[in-house]
Amino acid sequence: MIQVKKLEKSYDNVNHLHILQNLNLTVEDGEFLGIMGASGSGKSTFLRILGGLETFSGGEAEVCGENLRTMKDAEKELYRQKAVSYVFQDYNLLSGLTVKENIILPCTMMHAEEKATEQDYTAITRKLGIDAYEERFPDEISGGEQQRAAIARAVLKHSKVLLADEPTGSLDMHTAGNVLELFGKINVDYRVTVVMVTHDVFSASFCNRIIFLKDGKFVNEIEKSGSQQDFYKAIQKEMREMDGIF
Secondary structure (H helix, E strand, C coil), rough: CCEEEEEEEECCCCEEEEEEEEEEECCCCCCEEEEECCCCCCHHHHHHHHCCCCCCCEEEEEEECCCCCCCCHHHHHHHHHCCCCCCCCCCCCCCCCHHHHHHHHHHHCCCHHHHHHHHHHHHHHHHHHHCCCCCCHHHHHCCCHHHHHHHHHHHCCCCCEEECCCCCCCCCHHHHHHHHHHHHHHHHCCEEEEECCCCCCHHHHHCCEEEEECCCEEEEEEEECCCCCHHHHHHHHHHHHHHCCC
């Protein structure tokens, strides 16, 4: 599903700043992967590369059989429309559209079947508590409410890959749990491959595998075995042993 080989990202400035260095990664179809690391470690940059939103300096990156290195701009646009869904840190909602219009916009652009879209929309927005403010505009609701709308928009697309950048950062614990349960449900029910960037142990415990990123390099990984609570403790233990990564 996702294959990354010797991926490099650098800025050719005076200091030749290296953001990502020699990354190798395979993500299987239907996996729920978490990427953890400190601010500035390269997590968001890596996710943007997978989403076709940013170029890279060397190596290879392939998602859903698409080679991101050789894609032209028009091909990347189609790739972003159909193959991947993206939850941004800054929500990325259009100010001139209502919450509902923002959520269903990708499906409208893809000419998805209207009845099915409406049914899915109702189920997802009820799960996330969005139906109470769906006719408001983004500047009329809180940051947490905007984030829920952005998540609903990404989930509604039913893309093969869901990329989420700190999706629960502005949410309370209860709503965060609902969001992560929703990610888990679409991961299992629809075999959507989920790649989530997070620094939060609770969020990470919903994943099946965690990869740790430090200074642009993958430095370790752990896989879930046993219960979610066991995995939560394993992630905490790993973070303590990798002193200084966060």
